[in-house]
Amino acid sequence: MxxxxxxxxxxxxxxxxxxxxxxxxxxxxxxxxxxxxxxxxxxxxxxxxxxxxxxxxxxxxxxxxxxxxxxxxxxxxxxxxxxxxxxxxxxxxxxxxxxxxxxxxxxxxxxxxxxxxxxxxxxxxxxxxxxxxxLHKHGSAALKQAYLAKMVSGQWTGTMCLTEPQAGTDLALLRTRAEPQADGSYKVSGSKIFISGGEQDLTENIVHLVLARLPDAPVGVKGISLLLVPKFIANPDGTPGTKNALSCGAIEHKMGIKGASTCVMNFDGATGWLIGGANQGLACMFTMMNDARFQVGLQGLGIAEAAFQGGLRYARERLQSRGLAGAVQPDKPADPIIVHPDVRRMLLTQKTLSEGSRMLAAYCARQLDLEHGHPDAAARKAAGKRAALLIPIVKAFFTDMGQEVASLGVQLYGGHGFIREWGMEQLMRDSRITQLYEGTNGIQALDLIRRKLLGDGGAELSALQAEFSELCDQQVDRPALAELAKTVQARLGEWRELSSEVIAACQRDVQEIGATSVDFLAYSAHVLLAGLWLQAAARAQDALDAGSGEAAFYQAKLLSADFYLRRVLPRASGHREALLGGAACLVALDEESFAF
Amino acid sequence: MxxxxxxxxxxxxxxxxxxxxxxxxxxxxxxxxxxxxxxxxxxxxxxxxxxxxxxxxxxxxxxxxxxxxxxxxxxxxxxxxxxxxxxxxxxxxxxxxxxxxxxxxxxxxxxxxxxxxxxxxxxxxxxxxxxxxxLHKHGSAALKQAYLAKMVSGQWTGTMCLTEPQAGTDLALLRTRAEPQADGSYKVSGSKIFISGGEQDLTENIVHLVLARLPDAPVGVKGISLLLVPKFIANPDGTPGTKNALSCGAIEHKMGIKGASTCVMNFDGATGWLIGGANQGLACMFTMMNDARFQVGLQGLGIAEAAFQGGLRYARERLQSRGLAGAVQPDKPADPIIVHPDVRRMLLTQKTLSEGSRMLAAYCARQLDLEHGHPDAAARKAAGKRAALLIPIVKAFFTDMGQEVASLGVQLYGGHGFIREWGMEQLMRDSRITQLYEGTNGIQALDLIRRKLLGDGGAELSALQAEFSELCDQQVDRPALAELAKTVQARLGEWRELSSEVIAACQRDVQEIGATSVDFLAYSAHVLLAGLWLQAAARAQDALDAGSGEAAFYQAKLLSADFYLRRVLPRASGHREALLGGAACLVALDEESFAF
Incomplete structure (x- = not known):
């Protein structure tokens, strides 16, 4: 495609x-x-x-x-x-x-x-x-010296070896072991699954970052260490040296991303070195968690854009039936299907979700940059909090969105969408993994409620809501934007109320954390996108007011914002009502009574 | 699996x-x-x-x-x-x-x-x-004599040859031709695509029903005829005789249902016979349309049940993390994931959508039976109207639901859901076709609004709503059911109002037909299921009141009804608000302005 x-x-x-x-x-x-x-x-x-x-x-x-x-x-x-x-x-x-x-x-x-x-x-x-x-943040100088430049250049790749058959979401159950050796290195033994790029033929070396337990480590996640275990141990001159005692035992047969090797990696007393202190593995992993989850969010966005492009191309070319109000292109045997309102609904849903997510991705990327690079320490800290709040939303919402937009792409092609050669069904299959890896979307939602919302009593979220509320105040007096601004402002008020209700509910009953999480995340994402669409509309109106030569582009932004608020944002109402349905109806049923 | x-x-x-x-x-x-x-x-x-x-x-x-x-x-x-x-x-x-x-x-x-x-x-x-x-309804005595018994027994299979590369939804664009011969037969020539079971090795003969145009047929759908074109022409003794001039030119490589052959069928002057009159092909097709669409609805239901069973099995076995309120099975290394509220939300969504749809399937099947077999003609007619109203809902909602429930099945398995051997991703891939064939779900929604709702000004839908409203009245005084009955009654009132608004909007602006259709269908389906869940709860309460020995089964029905109304039915609000967003925001954007 x-x-x-x-x-x-x-x-x-x-x-x-x-x-x-x-x-x-x-x-x-x-x-x-x-x-x-x-x-x-x-x-x-x-x-x-x-x-x-x-x-x-x-x-x-x-x-x-x-x-x-x-x-x-x-x-x-x-x-x-x-x-x-x-x-x-x-x-x-x-x-x-x-x-x-x-x-x-x-x-x-x-x-x-x-x-x-x-x-x-x-x-x-x-x-x-x-x-x-x-590695950059937690590795020793010697390790960085030996491996980092090659990884930065891409000459060597890196992997993340976390999952084991019995330990996926729950890393406390890890069994891979690392035995200290006299020379300061470790012998790593165990089996890891779902290792993306664990083995490949693109590079001459692969640097595995492996979570393992040292002898006598505390039980649970406090006893996990991170080790660097290269496929080939680097020679002092930077070339790959001795082959390490590790191997790819199998590759998985998957629904999608079939071009990416997903490996079972066996470590048989492989030589490795600690990254960070003993038992500090989880903290070291958290360093890359925001980045990795942000990247997976971008995967959802990328797939969505590709599916939108594919859908739009077909909707413009495919001639089938006549417009509801009569022929639009009477010289052709039928009208292009883009004339049909329901086809447009699908395309505009694809378009406004993709473009809206692109704005949110940029918003979040900016915070990540400021967290690391703002000259002022307080500003770095503030940006870090904002990014931490947004990351689970970006990861989960973008990937759910990517799957939906890919599925709309299939739907736009009718029966052809199901045929491999058109490429649309591949987008659905490829994107499905993004809702699962780097923490399932359910785990993202728990993170949002537990660490981010309850972690500071909702303070950071309130600040975010206030920022968008101010934007509404700024735009509400412009005639072309007044209706959009009012709609967004109303949702922001509803969101604030809902956030307080969720916090109160979770404090009252810990089960509400898991009962409200997924719907609260989806609700929040839809309202956030509404705020960003208002911002886009405001900039578009600025450009039109200034007599831009790209009137069609900016006009489309205004119309897209209108569509999103009228036809996509209403989903927030469903999520709100559903989460207010509460936890009781989730926990009431005995495990044995789910099926008879 | x-x-x-x-x-x-x-x-x-x-x-x-x-x-x-x-x-x-x-x-x-x-x-x-x-x-x-x-x-x-x-x-x-x-x-x-x-x-x-x-x-x-x-x-x-x-x-x-x-x-x-x-x-x-x-x-x-x-x-x-x-x-x-x-x-x-x-x-x-x-x-x-x-x-x-x-x-x-x-x-x-x-x-x-x-x-x-x-x-x-x-x-x-x-x-x-x-x-x-x-064939039974429209075929000649001779054709029925020669082919029907073998097809009824399953010794020979049948196909439906409708689609051509340029004619999918829009059958007016059909090009396959049928030339009359002196002996009353026809020579059929043309190429058909997406023919399920067009060629296979299960049976000794295959009977193709082919849509084609006779010479000088009127243009468009009024010039389409239906022909029986067997792979082997039946001998008088009922054995397969001469091989006909038709062949399978290719099979499609698809996202799923890979065990079903999807064929390109080439007819090269193949011998066929008219079923029904000349140019009556579409009317003959409509005979089987309700049945075929009902069957595709059942596909969604079947997939959903299979995905629910798979999800439930895994959720009971997979040990990962501890319950939010502390360990539930402290003797095990972790709790089964069914203890987590969000996992239960997914399972109960699977369960209540599947079981709810099973009730609606039965409701609809009963009407189909009554349409054909009720001793009273007026009752037959009434049942036919009811079935016609429900069929597009069953087809579209069940198949969307099947896809969602299959995707939840994948999600419940975490990363394992993406791996082929577990079978969950296959359910997603297999079910995806059901939203496309036998009329895409968008086409079903148009049928609901255009033929069924506008066709009688909403009369049949009103009757259906009144039936469920009466059920609410009957149950509202029973303490265990009062809340359920009130919730359903309120939604029925909202549905009635919404139906009137949709009819008025479509009469005002023909574009509203396509602008409201998909959301109106989804809204209607969710409320219908709510009515059926109330009915299930009522029967369960009857059984409990009567001291049934299966208290756990009936209690589960009551709890499931409660879950559905609290956590799934709220989606109706999102659909309602979205469709009230109207058609203007769909048609406003120029075709050229969808992307820059």
Whole structure:
């Protein structure tokens, strides 16, 4: 399936909504508007011309495991070589290890493109970035010296080895063991499953970050340590040395992302080194958690954009039936299906969810950047809180949204949507994993309620709500925006009330945490997007007021905002009512009475 | 994946809610409770032990086309032989051609089991039943004599050849031609796509029902005729004779139902005979439309039940994390995930949507039976109207619901849900087609508004609403049911109002038909299920009041009704608000402005 990066919309978000040039100036990274636009243009070319054409075949061909070696789909090796050679791998890496230090606000656009072009291809590099973060922050100087530059450049990839058959969500149940050796290293033994890119043929070395227990470690999550366990131990000259005692025992047969190898990794007394202190593994993992979850959110967004493009293309071309009010193109045998209101409902749902999520992704990326790079410590802390609040929403909502938008893409194609060659059903299959990995979406929702909402009694959420409320106040007197602003303001008031009710309910009954979580997250996401759509409409109106030569683009933003508020935002009402239904009806039924 | 028919629930629906024995007495078909229960027991055995075990492999193996011949997955031939030999094929067929004349109310339970056990396997026989209906009603005596008994017995299968590359939803664009011959037959030429079971190795003959145009036929749907075009022309002695000029040119590579062959069928001057009059093809097709759409609805229900069973099994076994209020099974390393409220939310959503839909399926099946078999003509007509109103809801809502419930099944398994061997992702892939074929769900929604709601100004819907309203009045004074009855009554009032608003809006602006349709259908389905859950609760309370020995079963019905009304029904509010958002925001955007 063809894919073209939505550059105009990305520039709208970056420049017009979030002033990325000013953002870069504040961060002091030396990037300016011209450079950023140049990078995006080149990124669009690489993802559209090099990566996207590989995606359909990668699904058919998948990965092959033979004698412990994994072969990736045709073309992945060459595309990955370009990825490294052209510096895409090192975009966000730390400058002192050869990285380019791009802010997330810019990188998110590139990463969205990459996800859209081929989720399978992106998996290999995405996890490497997470591993770089953990190693950079917690690794010893010697470990960083030996491994980090190669990982930053993308010459070596990284993995995250967390899951075991009996330990998925619940890492307390981990069994992999690490025995200390006289030379300060550890012998790591155990079996890990679901290891993305655990084995592949793209790079000469793979650096595994492995969660394991040291002898006599405390039980539960407090007894988990993080170890670096390379496939080949690095020689002092930076070349891969001795092969380590680890191997890929099997690859999984999956619903989708078949071009990404998902491996069973066996560690048989493999040599590793501690990253961070003993029993500090979970804390080290948390370093990369925000980044990893944000990246998975972008996967949902990328898939959604790809599905929207596919749906729109077909809706414009496919001739079938006549418009409800009569023929729209009487010279043709039938009208293009885009004339039908229900087809437009599907397309506009795809469009406004994707574009709305793109704004929220940028909002969140900006906070991540400020958390790490704002010159002022208080501002860093504030941004960190805001990002922490948003991350579970971005991860869960974007991926649920991506699945829905992909399914709408299938629906737009009618029976053809079910046929593999059209590529739409692949988007559904590929995106389905995003709701599961990096913490299921149910776990994200628990995180939102438990750590983020109850963690500070709702203070950070109130601040976010106040920010959008102020935006409504600013726009409500502009005739073209008054109705939008009033609708958003009303929802914000409802959201504030609902937040208080949820906090009170959870304090009264701990079961309400799990009973309200998923619906509260979905509710919050829909209202957040409404706030961002108001912001988009405001900037569009500014441009129209200033006599922009791109009137159609800005007019479409206003109409899209209107559609979102009228036809998508109402879902919030359903989520609100459902969560107010409470926990009692969830816990009342005996386990034995679920089926007879 | 294992599957066990939910016999207790099916008996609840058949006997306790819909008095199937009384129903059969009215229809005069000689069936009684004991016989029906015996058939269901045997059906459960056949589907659970013979069909379900084939399903996982059928997905991996798929169908193969070689030299024009299709090989079905391993085991399908033997299972199909039993299907024919044991009389499952002839269950609903007309008695005068060897059928057993079972009412839909009973057959629906068997068919649901079959869909749940293997959607792929069911495809072959399901379409035959539709073809039998059309041939029986519209075929000439000679054609029926030659083909019908073999199709009723299942020895020969039937197909429906409608779709062409340029003509899917819009049959007006059909190009296949039928040229009259001197002997009264026709030469049929053209290419059809998406023909389920167009070629297979289960039976010695296949009877294609083909839509085509006669020379000088009027343009559009008024110029379409239906022809019977057998693979082998029947000899006078009932054996397959001359091979006809038709062939399978390709089979599709699909997202799911890989065990069902989906064929490109080429007719190269193949011999066929008219069914019904010239240019009466669409009317003949409508004969089987209700049945076919009802069957596809059952596919959604079957998949949902299978996904619920899979999810429940895993939620009871999988140990992961502790309950929010502390350990529930402290002797185990972790609690089974069914203790978590959000897991219960998913399971109960699966359960109440499946069981609720099972009630609606039975309600609808009863109307279909009465339409054809009630001794009184006025009652037949009334039942026909009721069935016609419900069919698009059953088809679209059940299949959307099936997809959702299957996706919840995947989610319940966490990362394992994405792995093929567990079988959950297959249910998602298999069910996705049900939202597309037999008229996309968008087309069902248009049918509901245009033909059913606007067709009689809302009269039939009002009658349905009044029926449920009366039920509320009957139950509102019983303390255990008062709250449920009030909630349902309030929704019924809202539904009535909404129906009037939709009718008025559509009369004002024809675009509102397509703008309100999908949300109105979903809204209506959710409220209908609420009414049926009240009915279930009422019967459960009756049984409890009578001191039933199955208190846990009936208590579960009451709790399930409560859950549905509190946590699922609220979605109706979202659909209501969304459709009131209107058509203007759908039609305002220029086609060129959907993307820049």
């Amino acid at each position: 063809s894919y073209q990066a939505p550059l105009r919309d990305m520039r709208f978000v970056l420049h017009e909504l979030f002033d990325v040039a000013g953002h870069c100036e504040l961060l002091g990274n030396g990037l300016d508007r011209e450079l950023i636009d140049g990078v995006l243009d080149e990124a669009a070319r690489y993802t559209g011309e090099v990566v996207a054409p590989l995606n359909r075949n990668s699904d058919e061909q998948g990965c092959q495991l033979r004698d412990g070696a994994v072969t990736t789909p045709h073309g992945f090796r060459e595309a990955y070589r370009q990825y490294v050679d052209n510096g895409w791998a090192s975009m966000t890496g730390p400058v002192e290890f050869g990285g380019q230090g791009f802010p997330q606000l810019v990188a998110a656009s590139f990463h969205e493109m990459l996800m859209a072009a081929s989720l399978s291809f992106r998996v290999y590099s995405g996890l490497t970035e997470g591993a770089v973060l953990a | 294992s599957y066990q028919a939910p016999l207790r629930d099916m008996r609840f629906v058949l006997h306790e809610l819909f008095d199937v024995a009384g129903h059969c007495e009215l229809l005069g078909n000689g069936l009684d409770r004991e016989l029906i229960d015996g058939v269901l027991d045997e059906a459960a055995r056949y589907t659970g032990e013979v069909v379900a075990p084939l399903n996982r492999n059928s997905d991996e193996q798929g169908c193969q086309l070689r030299d024009g011949a299709v090989t079905t997955p391993h085991g399908f031939r033997e299972a199909y032989r039993q299907y024919v030999d044991n009389g499952w094929a002839s269950m609903t067929g007309p008695v005068e051609f060897g059928g057993q004349g079972f009412p839909q109310l009973v057959a629906a339970s068997f068919h649901e089991m079959l869909m749940a056990a293997s959607l792929s396997f069911r495809v072959y026989s399901g379409l035959t039943e539709g073809a039998v209906l059309a």
